[in-house]
Amino acid sequence: MRILIIEDNETVSKVLKHLIVQELDCEVDIAPDLTTAIKLLDKNSYFVVVAELDLPDAPDGEIVKLILNTYQTTCIVLTSNLDAEQRKKLLKLGIADYLLKENRYSYQYVVKLISRLHRNQSVKVLVADDSVVSRKFVRVLLEQHLFQVIEAEDGAVALNILSEQPDIQLLITDYNMPNVDGFELILRVREKLSRENIAIIGLSNDTDESLSARFIKNGANDFLQKPFVHEEFHCRVLNTLDSLDMIRRLWEKANKDYLTRAYTRRYFFKLHQNDVYESSQFTLALIDIDYFKKINDNFGHDVGDHVLVEFTRRLQHAFAEHFTVARFGGEEFVIAFKGLDSSKATTLMDKFRAQCASTPITTASGDLEVTFSCGVATANSEDIDALLARADEYLYAAKQNGRNQIISA
Numbered sequence: 001m002r003i004l005i006i007e008d009n010e011t012v013s014k015v016l017k018h019l020i021v022q023e024l025d026c027e028v029d030i031a032p033d034l035t036t037a038i039k040l041l042d043k044n045s046y047f048v049v050v051a052e053l054d055l056p057d058a059p060d061g062e063i064v065k066l067i068l069n070t071y072q073t074t075c076i077v078l079t080s081n082l083d084a085e086q087r088k089k090l091l092k093l094g095i096a097d098y099l100l101k102e103n104r105y106s107y108q109y110v111v112k113l114i115s116r117l118h119r120n121q122s123v124k125v126l127v128a129d130d131s132v133v134s135r136k137f138v139r140v141l142l143e144q145h146l147f148q149v150i151e152a153e154d155g156a157v158a159l160n161i162l163s164e165q166p167d168i169q170l171l172i173t174d175y176n177m178p179n180v181d182g183f184e185l186i187l188r189v190r191e192k193l194s195r196e197n198i199a200i201i202g203l204s205n206d207t208d209e210s211l212s213a214r215f216i217k218n219g220a221n222d223f224l225q226k227p228f229v230h231e232e233f234h235c236r237v238l239n240t241l242d243s244l245d246m247i248r249r250l251w252e253k254a255n256k257d258y259l260t261r262a263y264t265r266r267y268f269f270k271l272h273q274n275d276v277y278e279s280s281q282f283t284l285a286l287i288d289i290d291y292f293k294k295i296n297d298n299f300g301h302d303v304g305d306h307v308l309v310e311f312t313r314r315l316q317h318a319f320a321e322h323f324t325v326a327r328f329g330g331e332e333f334v335i336a337f338k339g340l341d342s343s344k345a346t347t348l349m350d351k352f353r354a355q356c357a358s359t360p361i362t363t364a365s366g367d368l369e370v371t372f373s374c375g376v377a378t379a380n381s382e383d384i385d386a387l388l389a390r391a392d393e394y395l396y397a398a399k400q401n402g403r404n405q406i407i408s409a
């Protein structure tokens with residue numbers, strides 16, 4: 001990623017460059033005037049340009065049109081003052097945002113904004129609104145911030161799109177829509193997707209002042225009254241996505257193991273507590289790496305950690321797309337094969353066992369042969385604790401029997 005700062009005040013450009021480089025992995029160029037800026041823009045491709053409006057050789061913000069139209073690059077404007085007329089003109093041109101050089105927080109905001117814009121490129125936003133004009137307006141604003149935008153003309157279409165594209169992170173929905181309105185849409189989305197899955201912003205031009213609270217009580221994260229100004233829209237989207245990121249980080253901390261990123265024992269139980277009662281097609285594989293203590297003793301804890309991480313990567317690669325992979329602690333893992341009987345799960349596990357045994361793990365201390373033992377048990381009207389206890393018995397038998405093998409029933 002490469003950023004260009006066009007700024008004639010050397011102190012400002014240096015501070016900004018310092019803050020950007022500290023926070024983001026990128027190259028930063030500085031141009032003190034329009035002439036130098038053009039040379040750099042001709043030579044390099046920039047992710048974002050941060051530009052001062054008043055330059056020695058272009059005092060009337062000429063640089064903005066050039067960046068947006070000629071170089072078709074995202075532009076953040078930096079300025080000491082901005083009157084209402086200029087502000088309107090800049091927003092109409094399609095800048096991503098403008099910042100007044102008021103204090104150090106303005107510069108920190110620029111860094112935060114660039115980082116957000118970078119992440120936005122992979123963020124899908126669904127806009128549900130029956131008004132084409134309103135939908136297009138929101139689309140333009142979102143595209144200025146580099147989001148991937150998908151449109152739905154009513155709530156029913158939005159629900160279909162959400163079920164087909166579970167990676168949508170933000171839903172922006174109008175209230176008044178035919179078929180399924182904004183409230184019903186939110187209620188139905190929240191039945192399936194919680195706050196770590198998707199964020200929701202409600203929109204309405206209805207004058208009913210209780211709407212905002214009702215939207216939020218129904219499960220929206222925020223609400224915007226139409227017509228709204230560009231800045232408010234961007235700030236609310238930014239805040240909503242920041243809190244989505246935070247909730248996701250907390251969720252990961254609570255449910256994923258810090259070292260291997262596999263699910264924790266607690267999350268595993270939460271997911272599968274009731275599965276055994278429901279289906280006899282539910283099989284657990286309890287896995288334990290063989291002689292793992294020796295790896296730690298002979299090569300050190302860091303190598304042991306590396307083996308655990310690589311072993312988990314292999315497990316995830318082989319099974320995580322369809323089944324739950326959890327680390328139960330130490331060098332013990334479990335896989336929940338929902339929908340598979342003992343024989344199918346054992347066949348899959350044995351294929352994986354043979355692959356592991358024949359592919360050493362490369363570590364700082366050389367290539368290490370790593371094998372595991374495994375107990376496979378299929379539900380038999382028992383609860384999850386009893387099923388796990390049985391898998392553990394088979395695992396113990398596999399260890400006693402010489403390791404690097406699977407025992408199942």
Ligand SMILES: Nc1nc2c(ncn2[C@@H]2O[C@H](COP(=O)(O)OP(=O)(O)OP(=O)(O)O)[C@@H](O)[C@H]2O)c(=O)[nH]1
Pocket residue numbers: 259288289290291292293294296300301302303304305308329330331399403
């Ligand atoms: N490096 C590392 N070691 C861990 C971690 N968690 C547990 N261990 C170590 O894993 C080892 C487990 O050893 P044991 O339970 O004796 O089992 P083993 O050596 O694998 O022998 P068998 O299971 O009988 O084949 C212990 O030395 C623990 O200290 C971890 O997060 N990182």
